[in-house]
Amino acid sequence: MSGHLSYRVTGHLSISTVTAMTSRPLDRDADLPLWQQLQRDLVTRLEAGEFADKFPGELALVHDYGVSRHTVRQALARLRADGLIVAGRGRQPKVATAPEIHQPLGALYSMFASVEAAGLDQHSTVRTLDIRADALIAERLGLEGSTPMVFLERVRHAGDEPLAVDRVWLPAALARPVLDADFRHTALYRELEDRTGIVVSRGREEIRAVVPTAGERRLLGCGRDAAALSITRLGYTTDGPVEWRHTIVRGDRFALTAEYSAGAYRLTS
Template identity: 35%
Template sequence: MFSRAESGTTRPNPVWKRIHDDLSSRIYSGEFTEGFPGEVQLAEEYGVSRGTVRQALRPLREAGIIISHRGRAPQVQTTDPWTSSGPVHSLLPPLEGDISRGTTHTTVQRAELNKEAAAHLGVESDTALLHLAWTYHPDGPPISLGHSWIPLRYAEPLTDLDFTHTSVYRELSVVCGISVDGGRETLRAVAADAEEAAALECEPGTPLLAYTRISASGDTPVEYRTGSMLGSAISVTHRF
């Protein structure tokens, strides 16, 4: 039976989630660049049923990280769908491609109390939260900015981590053992105010796509996020 030491959380993870987190770590390390194993092979490797493997793979498939076609071996998506901007946003030409080559400039990285964020996360107002703020630069000027609040009991290993070339979701999975596999998000069109224009190096009034997001692991909210992206650089795709 597959087992893995718990990290960053006091609640036990089910077997399928531990397998999911382990596979995520292996994917991000580049282990499966030549092809991804099938369900039968993974079931034998981890010593679990095929149904448990399907549960572990479901979030990876729904996020577009594992791509399967009938009659073909599964493949790993070579670009990173879990970027600092989130899983549903993608860059338009000429910025499309492997956006992991860009850089994240972290402007805030500290533990704090925030009543609004705590309320969105469904925790007590005096719960310590890790607050991260950043701008994302694909290759030159920034195209997005964001703020993220995560209960410190989940994210304490991230308090001193360098996010220049990685993302919050990736490190939550790899470092903390917490996989973001659901949530809800609201998008709206806005005009850049003076503060946003200064951060994004654009003119006030520039069209932006603003969002608020609650990210969850299973049924547990683990992150509250707000942010804005240049409208000219972003497309949004939803499956239905």
Template identity: 50%
Template sequence: MRLDRTSAQPLWAQLHADLLRRLEAGDFTRGFPAEAELREEYAVSRHTVREALRRIRAAGLVRSGRGRRSEVLATTIEQPLGTLYSMFAEVESRGMTQRSQVLSAGLTREGRAADALGLAPESELFGLERLRLADDVPLAHDCVWMPAALAGVLVGTDFTRTALYGELERHGIPRPDGGHERIAAAVLDEDFAALLDVPPPAAGLVIERTGTLQGSPVECRRTTVRADRYALTLSFDADGFTVGR
């Protein structure tokens, strides 16, 4: 492939985008090309190749080792539609380590979240804001609010290596048993792109969830995920479609 040298987009960014496209298409089943191969294939400098590869390795898409061919890693996280989905469980099930950088946690007031929970705007809520990581690679920015009367006991919990639903159950609090989600595509602004370690402009998905317990709202959540690391799944056959696992 020839890169467009008349474009305002840097060559490393064009190369990075094309390698991401090829990774998504499954082009590198026999291993990821070496730097020299990419320089020859794309007719670019060593600096251009190394800058593109630095970002791909930082994203956890390729793993390199001395004396062996780089390995393509299967790191896309899949969310089955129609279930109460746990990102923690999905990441861990793929052999990766799920870790969270806790940005804020504790009792708070948030009018829009309170409204979604059917509470007065000044109601006290338990709020948790995290940067979710898979093998130390940023995956999602996650904000969740629950009524303080229900989840206030979670104040002081270390959420670095634990799941919200798991902590609820540990305290004898039932997790949500239903709810609804709205999933929309978005272009990440510079702040979100920097937080999720992707070069802007970048595609993302915004997932807004209201979790319910016996029909009553108990969870308001807004999650922004990197579109290059996330997929939604649905099953269907001749009789129709099935959501969920």
């Protein structure tokens, strides 16, 4: 005996029914905007490690939560601003990794030492090591504009990936002996002290967030949406300024840390 079974669909599922079956709950009657509810739920899921393998894209979140693309974009914008995800226009969001290298504020630090303290191999690609004049830098060091300066430009690596583009100017009259140093795996301050007796004992830094130039992105191996820190340093010996340094550091691999207490300050917030 032969035969077959047949099924007839006599109803249909509406879009609203499908959404209700698949979306995660958001309270449309709450005072909290939908984008903020979505942002908070995503933070909870991030903290639980739910997105360890892959962070969902905009369309997946629209489907999962039953909200508009505009709502999703508002939530993702806040996550990016908080440093929890990274994403560029037209690119899949991904979970931001924790910085590997931490540097203290208020201390004359060595990036060489900080990278090695993080358990990573420190090495550099030397792009330039020569003598040149730079009137603007000379002025910052309190020198005449045509003063010869030792200029060192390196791409600093931490492990297998680039970390920073580092540019340093020193008066040639003091620092000429460092021209013979091999800066692929050594610290400038160490070479300066060993070869000239000069000790940089204090400094003044200015730190700001920047968008790297196209050339800096190429050297750092990062995309257009990458954030970076620009650090300028005026280094001093006991006799006065001796070093001007400008460093562009990848924001995803580097963090500045500070310790503080009420101490002599009155806390008002």
